[in-house]
Amino acid sequence: MPGHGRPRPASRGAGVRGAGRDATREGAVQRSCAGVVLAPEGRGIFPSLTIEENLALHLKEKDQRDAVYERFTGLADRRGVVAGSLSGGEQQLLALAPLLQRPPKVLIADEPSLGLAPRVVDEVFRLLVELRDHGTALLLVEEKAAEILGVADTVAYLAQGRVSWCGPRSEVRADRLTEAYLGMAAGGTAAEGVGQSCRRAGAGGGRRSTSFRPPGSASDSAASMPSPASNWPSARARCAG
Numbered sequence: 001m002p003g004h005g006r007p008r009p010a011s012r013g014a015g016v017r018g019a020g021r022d023a024t025r026e027g028a029v030q031r032s033c034a035g036v037v038l039a040p041e042g043r044g045i046f047p048s049l050t051i052e053e054n055l056a057l058h059l060k061e062k063d064q065r066d067a068v069y070e071r072f073t074g075l076a077d078r079r080g081v082v083a084g085s086l087s088g089g090e091q092q093l094l095a096l097a098p099l100l101q102r103p104p105k106v107l108i109a110d111e112p113s114l115g116l117a118p119r120v121v122d123e124v125f126r127l128l129v130e131l132r133d134h135g136t137a138l139l140l141v142e143e144k145a146a147e148i149l150g151v152a153d154t155v156a157y158l159a160q161g162r163v164s165w166c167g168p169r170s171e172v173r174a175d176r177l178t179e180a181y182l183g184m185a186a187g188g189t190a191a192e193g194v195g196q197s198c199r200r201a202g203a204g205g206g207r208r209s210t211s212f213r214p215p216g217s218a219s220d221s222a223a224s225m226p227s228p229a230s231n232w233p234s235a236r237a238r239c240a241g
Contacts, residue, residue: 035105043091047084058098089120103134
């Protein structure tokens, strides 16, 4: 595909910065080497490779892979099975589990609970909390408000790809949540002004920020750091060692 994995021009005034670096114009490999990882909606695994082979792309040491298998016994029992035959929940765990052994500086996760059974959703969010506690900055785009509020420091509502409200988790109100689900901007606040408030809130010492997307709404929050699903695992592998 032409331009696959190449940096895209940033819109005027737009950009994504991590640890003081402007990552907007960097390619997928450079971003991954800098510790910025995207867990895409499409899981980001290699379906034709086995579980063991997928893990080996991220974790060169056998003891690291064994630690994953000890934590996720379902993967251990099927380590020789091709990843494409796994359930959606197993694929998501396979995509995220290696990060516990090598926590990234920033993890951008697009709909990490999409299409998963409730039991697996709980496991995914426990994993995300562990990453947060390891010091990984999280940017999550997610529909499940209750789970998000257990992880985030800063919450943003997105409606049709625009921020309709943003603020600390402690200021999230039930009426705002209802309005977000119904597709209405809370309080009639202009998206641009609220976006500036969100950036200020995110800069105030907290490391974790979450975008909450009501069901059916469009979002481009993760598009600031393009990294195709088939590209991010290989980028991690190329930086390993």
